[in-house]
Amino acid sequence: xxxxxxxxxxxxxxxxxxxxxxSIFLIIWEVGARFESWYGYRVPxxxxxxxxxxxFASWGPLLSDAGYWQSWQMSFMRVMGGFIAAMILGIxxxxxxxxxxxxxxxxxxxxxxxxxxxxxxxxxxxxxxxxTAELSIAFVTFLGAFYTIVINVxxxxxxxxxxxxxxAQSMGASQWDIFRRVVFPATLPSIxxxxxxxxxxTWEVVVAAEMISGxxxxxxxxxxxxxxxxxxxxxxxxxQIVVGMISIGIAGYFSSEMLRNLGGHLTPWLKTR
Amino acid sequence: xxTTMNTDTNSQTIVTKGAIRIEDVVKVYDPDGAAVxxxxxxxxxxxxxxxxxxxGPSGCGKTTLLNAIAGFHGITSGEIYLDNELLCGPGKxxxxxxxxxxxVFQNGALFPWKSNxxxxxxxxxxxxRLSKKEVYDKALKMxxxxxxxxxxxxxxxxxxxxxxxxVEIVRAxxxxxxxxxxxxxxxxxxxxxxxxxxxxxxxxxxxxxxxxFFITHDxxxxxxxxxxxxxxxxxxxxxxxxxxxxxxxPRDYSVLTSPRFRELMExxxxxxxxxxxxxFEAGEKEG
Amino acid sequence: MSTTSLKASEMTGTALTxxxxxxxxxxxxxxxxxxxxxxxxxxxYLFVEVWQLPRFEDMPGLTEVVIEYFNPDPxxxxxxxxxxxYTHIGISLRRIAxxxxxxxxxxxxxxxxxxxxxxxxxxxxxxxxxxxxxxxLAWVPLAIIMFSGSETPVIFLTFLASFFATTLNTMLGVQSxxxxxxxxxxxxxxxxxxxxxxxxxxxxxxYIFTGLQISIGxxxxxxxxxxxxxxxxxxxxxxxxxxxxxxxxxxxxxxxxLGVTGFVTSTMVRMAGDFMMQWRVRELALGDN
Numbered sequence: 001x002x003x004x005x006x007x008x009x010x011x012x013x014x015x016x017x018x019x020x021x022x023s024i025f026l027i028i029w030e031v032g033a034r035f036e037s038w039y040g041y042r043v044p045x046x047x048x049x050x051x052x053x054x055x056f057a058s059w060g061p062l063l064s065d066a067g068y069w070q071s072w073q074m075s076f077m078r079v080m081g082g083f084i085a086a087m088i089l090g091i092x093x094x095x096x097x098x099x100x101x102x103x104x105x106x107x108x109x110x111x112x113x114x115x116x117x118x119x120x121x122x123x124x125x126x127x128x129x130x131x132t133a134e135l136s137i138a139f140v141t142f143l144g145a146f147y148t149i150v151i152n153v154x155x156x157x158x159x160x161x162x163x164x165x166x167x168a169q170s171m172g173a174s175q176w177d178i179f180r181r182v183v184f185p186a187t188l189p190s191i192x193x194x195x196x197x198x199x200x201x202t203w204e205v206v207v208a209a210e211m212i213s214g215x216x217x218x219x220x221x222x223x224x225x226x227x228x229x230x231x232x233x234x235x236x237x238x239x240q241i242v243v244g245m246i247s248i249g250i251a252g253y254f255s256s257e258m259l260r261n262l263g264g265h266l267t268p269w270l271k272t273r
Numbered sequence: 274x275x276t277t278m279n280t281d282t283n284s285q286t287i288v289t290k291g292a293i294r295i296e297d298v299v300k301v302y303d304p305d306g307a308a309v310x311x312x313x314x315x316x317x318x319x320x321x322x323x324x325x326x327x328x329g330p331s332g333c334g335k336t337t338l339l340n341a342i343a344g345f346h347g348i349t350s351g352e353i354y355l356d357n358e359l360l361c362g363p364g365k366x367x368x369x370x371x372x373x374x375x376x377v378f379q380n381g382a383l384f385p386w387k388s389n390x391x392x393x394x395x396x397x398x399x400x401x402r403l404s405k406k407e408v409y410d411k412a413l414k415m416x417x418x419x420x421x422x423x424x425x426x427x428x429x430x431x432x433x434x435x436x437x438x439x440v441e442i443v444r445a446x447x448x449x450x451x452x453x454x455x456x457x458x459x460x461x462x463x464x465x466x467x468x469x470x471x472x473x474x475x476x477x478x479x480x481x482x483x484x485x486f487f488i489t490h491d492x493x494x495x496x497x498x499x500x501x502x503x504x505x506x507x508x509x510x511x512x513x514x515x516x517x518x519x520x521x522x523p524r525d526y527s528v529l530t531s532p533r534f535r536e537l538m539e540x541x542x543x544x545x546x547x548x549x550x551x552x553f554e555a556g557e558k559e560g
Numbered sequence: 561m562s563t564t565s566l567k568a569s570e571m572t573g574t575a576l577t578x579x580x581x582x583x584x585x586x587x588x589x590x591x592x593x594x595x596x597x598x599x600x601x602x603x604x605y606l607f608v609e610v611w612q613l614p615r616f617e618d619m620p621g622l623t624e625v626v627i628e629y630f631n632p633d634p635x636x637x638x639x640x641x642x643x644x645x646y647t648h649i650g651i652s653l654r655r656i657a658x659x660x661x662x663x664x665x666x667x668x669x670x671x672x673x674x675x676x677x678x679x680x681x682x683x684x685x686x687x688x689x690x691x692x693x694x695x696x697l698a699w700v701p702l703a704i705i706m707f708s709g710s711e712t713p714v715i716f717l718t719f720l721a722s723f724f725a726t727t728l729n730t731m732l733g734v735q736s737x738x739x740x741x742x743x744x745x746x747x748x749x750x751x752x753x754x755x756x757x758x759x760x761x762x763x764x765x766x767y768i769f770t771g772l773q774i775s776i777g778x779x780x781x782x783x784x785x786x787x788x789x790x791x792x793x794x795x796x797x798x799x800x801x802x803x804x805x806x807x808x809x810x811x812x813x814x815x816x817x818l819g820v821t822g823f824v825t826s827t828m829v830r831m832a833g834d835f836m837m838q839w840r841v842r843e844l845a846l847g848d849n
Contacts, residue, residue, distance in 0.1 A: 017679070018686030025687055045706045105592035110600050116777070116822030118784040121796070121815045124803030128618050200693070208697040208785045226697065233701035241701045249694040256693075345743055370746035382744035386762035386839045395758070396748035428839040448749060 026052050050239045058239035074224040075206055082141025083202045090146045094153030119144040119205050137209040144205035145198035156190020192263030196256050203252040291321040291451035291484030298351030300337050311337040313509035324485040326495035329505030330552035335488045339454050343376050344368035374452040375445035381437050383429040389440045390425035396448040419443050435466045439473055446481050455487040471497055479523055496537050504544050507552040514544045620808040628809040636807035652794040659715050660779050663722035671730025676760055696721040696782045700789055714786040721782035722775045729771025733764035766840055769833030776829050780822045
């Protein structure tokens with residue numbers, strides 16, 4: 001993107017409007033949080049939380065704190081682990097259910113019965129079962145993404161235009177060929193969407209699991225961003241809570257974006273009208 | 274200028290409303306980017322009450338013209354007048370959509386969440402000029418006139434697409450528009466349903482004299498329905514040839530096998546095929 | 561007229577339901593379903609209680625759970641006979657009700673406007689998208705700090721999750737409406753507000769209800785998390801306490817109850833949607849034509 005286009009985009013009305021709203025939000029937050037120290041009256045709710053300036057002030061030193069970045073790393077690895085496992089198991093599972101009627105009728109009801117149980121409800125069972133805290137978190141993370149990916153794959157495979165399959169058959173394709181060259185590519189867009197959503201859920205679960213199960217690892221600063229937040233709360237450093245929240249938000253957003261980009265490369269045909 | 278409008282046996286009204294004048298209109302999409310010219314200095318004069326068929330190959334820009342008249346897009350230069358009032362032109366490059374020019378859409382735009390009757394009364398109810406009872410009475414009568422009795426309380430999703438088209442036309446006519454803009458409305462119908470639709474449309478036309486601006490790529494449809502054919506060149510579109518259809522109205526399906534019909538087909542076909550070939554070779558996507 | 565003389569497309573109401581059920585029963589589907597579920601249950605039973613495989617031996621077994629669940633005087637305190645069981649369910653449901661209702665009442669209009677007005681979208685959507693990626697549980701400490709008591713933070717978290725999902729899906733719904741409909745409305749003389757009321761809102765309904773189903777799923781997810789961390793009653797609390805008190809069969813009871821209530825509430829939302837959109841039910845029943 002050349003400079004002129006970038007400049008146009010930044011100065012565009014749409015961009016400025018977004019900036020204005022966010023600025024107003026930040027101002028209200030700042031004023032509300034500081035009000036008590038200025039005028040003695042505590043604003044409900046906002047008055048209890050640290051102001052944005054305080055948050056950014058405490059973020060500075062954290063950036064050079066190894067423990068902080070270690071939290072990032074731990075969370076990221078858990079997310080990746082659970083997510084990849086969910087893809088490896090979920091995509092074939094979903095595709096097989098879509099392709100084989102008998103398997104679908106056998107497995108899907110059980111899947112659907114287990115699905116409403118929130119992944120976090122599995123945490124205690126997971127902790128009991130798996131030998132390490134790490135694995136128990138990974139399992140719960142896996143579950144969260146697994147359901148979403150399977151549902152999306154199923155939905156995508158079911159809505160493949162029958163005529164694509166018939167066209168392939170009339171051209172003499174074998175079952176495997178049909179699967180590899182028709183069913184799989186046609187389901188890719190749904191897989192991509194399912195992954196992006198699944199990624200978001202994975203982050204939710206990781207953070208939750210980290211907070212609930214005490215972070216595993218070596219405790220202290222190494223327990224992942226969820227644990228970082230919880231620890232900051234227990235330790236009374238409220239600014240760090242918000243730092244942690246924003247950090248996770250950024251991490252989650254970037255993971256989803258990366259996935260969407262990757263997905264875009266895998267499905268170039270969707271870019272046309 | 275043909276005089277066929279005045280030989281209609283049902284009424285003696287001379288239609289003066291609904292005359293469209295398109296003057297030297299140019300439409301360029303994305304002027305700072307890809308700069309695609311869709312309409313190239315197009316000038317067309319459509320007298321009030323005429324059924325004007327716009328024929329041309331896929332993607333040539335016919336829909337752009339329709340959208341400009343309807344007010345969905347603006348134009349880049351030129352002017353469009355309706356009954357000598359400026360619809361769009363210098364100083365006002367996009368017309369406002371209005372109930373004097375109503376569009377019947379290619380894939381149908383009956384609101385699926387309203388029953389057929391509720392769709393039909395939509396226009397006047399929004400206008401608010403008539404009382405509810407008056408509106409509903411008029412709607413029921415117009416639907417009966419169009420042979421739609423009994424379908425009032427069904428939803429559009431429950432009836433055939435041919436029937437949906439007719440309901441959509443009646444919905445438009447409730448507002449007494451000057452112009453009806455058809456964007457290849459029968460494209461998706463099979464040819465048997467199409468012939469029935471054509472006769473139904475003419476039937477409706479004889480009862481409600483409106484100007485009809487009808488886009489199609491089906492020559493038979495064009496000659497059967499229209500007073501005039503305007504054959505457009507491939508993109509960017511420009512009128513290439515005008516064919517006057519002097520078969521008298523009212524017409525019925527026997528017209529299709531008349532010698533004059535065949536002659537007109539011959540006249541039009543050569544030109545249409547030439548332009549279609551160009552579009553085919555250019556790989557144009559249908560609009 | 562007897563039902564057998566009607567074609568499937570002509571049946572309605574109970575006759576149609578009975579016909580559908582009888583066809584279902586005649587197909588292999590229900591039996592495969594039982595096989596699938598039975599298979600999982602069998603594995604559970606075998607691995608934990610019969611073979612007592614290494615990692616599985618500490619887990620609560622199938623018979624243990626079943627006996628406990630139907631025990632008038634349960635060892636660990638929770639069964640279908642104990643009033644506490646229903647209290648917990650009721651409390652979780654109540655929290656879901658508050659949060660979901662609030663999220664819908666705020667989220668649907670917000671989503672509608674975000675989709676409808678470009679200006680509004682340009683202002684508000686960036687801010688919305690800035691807050692949305694923050695996982696709901698990351699808000700727990702802040703929620704505890706901001707709101708007094710233990711009820712409000714939990715409801716707030718549940719509300720937040722539900723709100724984001726509802727708003728986003730509603731907005732996407734509005735954006736997915738075929739532009740022919742809005743164009744037709746304008747041609748027919750409808751002004752902005754009329755178009756909004758007669759086209760946008762009904763047109764977005766199918767998407768809104770899909771969003772609501774997602775939203776209630778997300779609500780349960782957050783509720784359980786919130787209850788596990790900072791609640792005093794409710795199913796999440798039950799599961800967490802059962803774990804810390806080493807009363808494992810109750811964990812499973814809690815999980816199963818969650819599954820069922822989650823499923824029931826989701827179905828209720830879907831049924832509400834079907835009821836409000838009769839036109840769509842009929843259209844889908846007849847297939848494309």
